[in-house]
Amino acid sequence: MSEASDGTAMPQAARLRDARVKNSVQQTGNGAECYGTDAGEVIKSAAPVFPLEVFPETLQGMMREADERLNYGIAFTGCSMLLAAASAIGNSCMVKMNPDWLEGVTLWMVLVGDPGTGKGHALKRVLKEIELQDAARYKVWMEDMKRYKRALAKFEKDKKKELVSDGDEPEMPVFKKTILSDVTPEKMGRVHADNLRGICLHVDELAGWLQTFNRYNASNAQKNYNTTWSRSPLINDRVGAGSIRIEVPCIMVGGTIQPKILPDLMAESRGDDGFTHRLLFCFPDAEAKPWNREDYDRSIFSRWDSVMRTLLALPYEVGDVVLPQVLTFRPDAKGLLHDWQGILTKEANLCRSGYTKGVYAKIGQYAIRLSLIMQMVRYACKEGSKEDISIESVNSAIKLAEYFKASHLQIYEEMESRSPLDDLPDDKITLYHALPEQFKKSDGKAIATTMRMASRTFDRFVGNKTFFRKKLWGEYEKQL
Known part of the structure; x- marks a missing residue:
């Protein structure tokens, strides 16, 4: 039987678990690797x-x-x-x-x-x-609502005649639905309160x-x-x-x-x-x-x-x-x-x-x-x-x-x-890769023209400081 770091005997099951952990340092899950470096993970x-x-x-x-x-x-x-x-x-x-x-x-x-x-x-x-369950419940709820509205109208009429009290007011039926789509957090809470199952x-x-x-x-x-x-x-x-x-x-x-x-x-x-x-x-x-x-x-x-x-x-x-x-x-x-x-x-x-x-x-x-x-x-x-x-x-x-x-x-x-490049349209990504690391604006515009990019579009693109840095007048350097 092997020993643990404190000198005590280590059961076989524990040794097997530790062996699996050591093997999983590099392989975490289904094909994923996780390891630390000074710069982070x-x-x-x-x-x-x-x-x-x-x-x-x-x-x-x-x-x-x-x-x-x-x-x-x-x-x-x-x-x-x-x-x-x-x-x-x-x-x-x-x-x-x-x-x-x-x-x-x-x-x-x-x-x-x-x-x-x-x-x-x-x-x-x-x-x-x-x-299908929600649809069936909705159909029943609609019929219940019709009966409720009739009962409520009768209640309000009888109340004016003092034939009923507030405690006799009919209860509004509840539609217990499960699936929601576009709802506000407040609406979601109210729907959930009506259907506590979930x-x-x-x-x-x-x-x-x-x-x-x-x-x-x-x-x-x-x-x-x-x-x-x-x-x-x-x-x-x-x-x-x-x-x-x-x-x-x-x-x-x-x-x-x-x-x-x-x-x-x-x-x-x-x-x-x-x-x-x-x-x-x-x-x-x-x-x-x-x-x-x-x-x-x-x-x-x-x-x-x-x-x-x-x-x-x-x-x-x-x-x-x-x-x-x-x-x-x-x-x-x-x-x-x-x-x-x-x-x-x-x-x-x-x-x-x-x-x-x-x-x-x-x-x-x-x-x-x-x-x-x-x-x-x-x-x-x-x-x-x-x-x-x-x-x-x-x-x-x-x-x-x-x-x-x-x-x-x-x-x-x-x-x-x-990369910020991932958010660009395809034509600008292609142009960015086609440009040399350092270039004159006139040369860059010539490359853009061959790609059928408008002159104004190129001017706005080259002026974006995320992608380019202006070195001298008319000269630029790529940032990424």
Whole structure:
């Protein structure tokens, strides 16, 4: 038996864990490297591969077929399924980590890809059962509102005749919807108060989500979202809007974004309070594909729709009583999760970047949530229990956590390596590379003319101090 640094015997399991940690210093997650330098942390990451095997086999076949026939992409479909499952489960299920710690399923999912890569279609399709539920509830609510308006008119007439008291006023019906799109933070809170099971903010383009921050106090908006992610009580007191208090918020966020918009999402101010640490990124090597000429079987997603209906049917409210199902980890599953989290912590401590440490911390918490989600998906596929979490579900959650960790580091690398040139149109990028390091303005204008760039456009471009420095009269030097 080997010895620890203090001379005591080190158990074999501990030696194996330490060996894995040493091997993971250079390889953190799925293809990502993390190592420290005097100048700070350097991260290199390849596009991680989504672990298809985490899902039950019946769903794996569906995902492959959706990729082949609909060009949805396995990664986009898989990540969308996680968000949809979490939205269906909501607060109906929680997992007990210790007597004072109940964890839920809150996810913030960001699908990154160029136009035409199928990211938005995949997300919309797997959310279909929730959309159908919302549509059915809306239809019932509209009928209830008609009856309510008639009852209210009668009440007001009877009140004038002093036939009824204020306590007899009819109660306005509530529309419990799950999926929201473009809403203000205040409106979102009111909708959630009507549906304590949980809501899903589905934004086709997450740039629109960011714009809602800009319309209001951005720092307060981020703070409120961070609060809901941590499942701490959400309190909203605004003049004229009344008070809202949600003890256990459950707000999923999911949407798509193009790579060129990532700088807005990953702005430094959003990382200062840990907002971006909470994001799960799906950024596969995906490209637009031509439409499939052959018809496809519309029942491709029938198995998934059945899973969603099972999850949506999980009880949460019985009358006025809230009764969430509280699961526990089986001993071997909890042991595996703790061993992995210990390795994750050692990896985080070896990294120098404060931002990366924040990502690691949130990924650890996500592993718990993903364990619960995967267990309930297995239950809905009739492959698992809804009483406790198995080692199979934890193993799947760890693979997913490693995937999302690598994806986040990939995005981080993308932002760290960005150049101001990336924000220029293609013609100016081409011209910039064609210009010598030092040049006379007349020579530069001649090169621009060969590229059919207008003289005024060139003059404005060469006057931009981000890209050029004026050395002498009529002579310039490139800055990048």
